[in-house]
Amino acid sequence: MESHPWFVSSRRVLETVFPGDKRHLRLADLGCLEGGFAVEFARMGFQVLGIDVRDTNIKACDYVKLRTSLPNLTFVKDNVLNIAEYGMFDAIFCCGLLYHLDQPKAFLETVSSVTTKLLILQTHFSTDTVYSRLPFPLWIRKVLGKAAKNQDGKFALSSMSINEGLPGRWFTEFKDDKSFSRREELNWSSWDNRRAFWIQxxxxxxxxxxxxxxxxxxxxxxxxxxxxxxxxxxxxxxxxRGTFIGIRTHTKL
Incomplete structure (x- = not known):
């Protein structure tokens, strides 16, 4: 994980915002999956909390923790919507999660309330441009065919809509009850909601x-x-999909 582009990029920001000793700083990895990024942040010196809702992911995290000498690394099984129950953090790392939520604005408001300094948000987003008008590779256009007219990028997104007062597009996470019932094993999907909103x-x-x-x-x-x-x-x-950074230049007390 130490060479993963998303971690390398995040490390640059973290080192810039928090130079020097990081042992007194708390960082939360939201939706941490198997804990790879969380481990690397702990190796940087942060007090790290990795949180994930799936049993299989937390079991993998616990396996990883047993085989690392990182007393500053902790994993908990919980819904990320409950992050406020775990206190304040100097930095939040939210990668591959926001675009699985149906109320992303409310979630980010909660995240902001527990973040004193830095937010690193790695996420899909939507655009106001119809896919078929974009200069994408020919092979993608051939695969999508006529369906491309209703898509933003290569994903089957809805037409432009408004959710929580923000423009964006809806993405269907589960097409039916059967797929929803299998969400424990579908790591790359939502948990509580059957469709998600990608903010423009x-x-x-x-x-x-x-x-x-x-x-x-x-x-x-x-x-x-x-x-x-x-x-x-x-x-x-x-x-x-991109990386979005928010920094409080005056640390929240």
Missing amino acids: REYLLQLIQDIGFDCVFEQFDSLGSNIAESMLQGYYQAET
Whole structure:
């Protein structure tokens, strides 16, 4: 995990915002899966709490913890919506989670209430552009065919809508009761809700500012050495997924 682009990118921000000794700093990894990122943050020196709702993931996390010498690493099985029950954090790492929620705004408001300094948000987003008008690779257009007219990127998203007062598109997580009943084994899916809302990119940036982070930006170095190509026709364009940073320049007490 130490060479994963998302971790390397996050480490750059963490080292910039929190230079020096980090043993007094708390970091929460929300939806931590098997705990890979959490381990690396603990190795940086942070007091790390990894939280995940699935039994299988927490068992994997516990296995990892037993085989590392990291007393500053803790895992808990819980819904991330309950993060406020675990106190205040200097930094929140939220990767691959926000786009699984049907009320992402309310969730980020909760996250902000327990974050004193830094939010690292790695997530899919939606755009106001119809997929078929984007210069995506030909093979994707061939696969999607006519369905591409109703899609943003390569994902089957709804037409533009408003949720929690924000523009975005809906994504169906579970198509029926059978798939919903299997959500424990479907790691890359939501938990409580059957569809999720992907906030439009511009309004996601605005939301981060509105909930209290006065320094807001999108971080692109995780895309690799060719940022332009990735944004024009590569990963960023096809996946509509990016890293969004919120920093409080005046630490919340």
